[in-house]
Amino acid sequence: MRGIFSAVFDVGRARTGAALLLVLWAIAFLMFILVATSAIVGDNALFASNARADIEAWLQARSGLAVAADPSLEAWDPVLRNDRDQQAGFQASVTSESALPNLNTMLLARGEAGHRFLEDLFRLWGMSEGEAEVLVERMADYVDADNAARLNGAESEAYAESGREFAPPNRPFLLAEEAAGVMGADALEALQPGWTDRFTTFSSGAIDLTLAGADVIASATGVSLSMAEDFVSERNGADGLPQTEDDLLPESVEEAMLSLGIDVAGVPVTIDDNIVRIESSGWAGDGSLRIVEVRKRGSVGDSGLLYYREGK
Ligand SMILES: [Ca+2]
Numbered sequence: 001m002r003g004i005f006s007a008v009f010d011v012g013r014a015r016t017g018a019a020l021l022l023v024l025w026a027i028a029f030l031m032f033i034l035v036a037t038s039a040i041v042g043d044n045a046l047f048a049s050n051a052r053a054d055i056e057a058w059l060q061a062r063s064g065l066a067v068a069a070d071p072s073l074e075a076w077d078p079v080l081r082n083d084r085d086q087q088a089g090f091q092a093s094v095t096s097e098s099a100l101p102n103l104n105t106m107l108l109a110r111g112e113a114g115h116r117f118l119e120d121l122f123r124l125w126g127m128s129e130g131e132a133e134v135l136v137e138r139m140a141d142y143v144d145a146d147n148a149a150r151l152n153g154a155e156s157e158a159y160a161e162s163g164r165e166f167a168p169p170n171r172p173f174l175l176a177e178e179a180a181g182v183m184g185a186d187a188l189e190a191l192q193p194g195w196t197d198r199f200t201t202f203s204s205g206a207i208d209l210t211l212a213g214a215d216v217i218a219s220a221t222g223v224s225l226s227m228a229e230d231f232v233s234e235r236n237g238a239d240g241l242p243q244t245e246d247d248l249l250p251e252s253v254e255e256a257m258l259s260l261g262i263d264v265a266g267v268p269v270t271i272d273d274n275i276v277r278i279e280s281s282g283w284a285g286d287g288s289l290r291i292v293e294v295r296k297r298g299s300v301g302d303s304g305l306l307y308y309r310e311g312k
């Protein structure tokens, strides 16, 4: 197994290596501050120990992010996991953001086809055809520029009548989780808890066939759910798990479509999106922290960063 730091010295990784080195220097500096701070608050040992665990967990999570930013890593590269030390470590993952459908693209840019995609997906999640149609029209009203309600939609008047204290902002969703505020979305939450996590607002809009779920692939391409499940099962390789070394990923859109038994024309899919989601969980003692970043593949620092969140 390769050490974390080997990535710094690999020939051909000089640029990301230099960036990683900077991050590691910053971490070393912060560790120094941490030790100094712990000494200052030494009269409150418990506080110091909790604060230290939290900061160490944060540093571990940041290390995972720095390692995972290397665009040449495979998803199963062992450097993405650092658990050699029982007391502290991290686990990071890099996924294509286009594994998730872009809600704004589907509602605004893709017209009827985008709406049909969402209706099909919501039906696979257990909604009736009528419920799915109504919810998609309400979502479309929420993000389109005007304040004129569609036939089954809902604009500010309907929100006010239902006692809601906010109105559709008539602009694209900033984050997919904002869609939980659409009138009637609670019915979808009951069927598919946490459903907004299955969407994004950051991807190019095409569906990435190397990582998307079977339900998303079926809705995007029109194949049956069982055919999409067979495709995903083949893609996952012998161990049945995604993002492991035995994966059999399609090398072109044509190859993927051939496996699915459908025509390429007119279906917005990809196998190679340049927006990635990096998730890194760090832990140290009782402290733990998870960081999620969405960024342009291979970008470093604030340049190319689209989204950043830290949380437990
Ligand atoms: Ca509107």
Ligand SMILES: [Ca+2]
Binding pocket: 235, 236, 237, 238, 239, 240, 241, 242, 243, 244, 245, 246, 247
């Ligand atoms: Ca696998």
